[in-house]
Amino acid sequence: MKKALSICLFLLIALSPMAQSIGHIDKKTKEFYIHPDLKTDYQVFGYQVANNSSKKMICFSSHIGDVKDNYNRCPLGSYLDTGKMRVGDKILYLSVVGNFAKMVFVSENGKKTIFYLPKSSFSLK
Numbered sequence: 001m002k003k004a005l006s007i008c009l010f011l012l013i014a015l016s017p018m019a020q021s022i023g024h025i026d027k028k029t030k031e032f033y034i035h036p037d038l039k040t041d042y043q044v045f046g047y048q049v050a051n052n053s054s055k056k057m058i059c060f061s062s063h064i065g066d067v068k069d070n071y072n073r074c075p076l077g078s079y080l081d082t083g084k085m086r087v088g089d090k091i092l093y094l095s096v097v098g099n100f101a102k103m104v105f106v107s108e109n110g111k112k113t114i115f116y117l118p119k120s121s122f123s124l125k
Contacts, residue, residue, distance in 0.1 A: 023122035032091040046115035050100040057115040
């Protein structure tokens with residue numbers, strides 16, 4: 001019994017970082033951030049509609065291969081973190097739609113593009 005309990009406890013501790021959200025939304029500004037100092041493996045996509053089988057619009061990944069040359073062909077780009085986006089670009093939180101958050105990508109020239117990010121990939125701070 002002790003062995004089974006020990007194994008369950010080990011798995012709970014070992015798997016907990018995988019369930020960790022990688023992004024944060026500032027409650028005051030509604031701006032979305034992913035910080036570069038993450039020590040976790042992640043790959044998060046923003047989708048054209050609130051459905052993860054729809055077109056991938058943006059990618060945030062810890063894998064250089066995903067980011068380099070925009071491997072997934074996301075129209076809004078692929079990034080390691082939000083600090084690697086072009087100067088003047090930002091992502092703002094708009095609302096919740098089921099298991100997704102409605103977000104807007106605002107480019108430096110003011111062009112706005114709506115996309116949907118899974119709620120499990122960020123937290124409000």
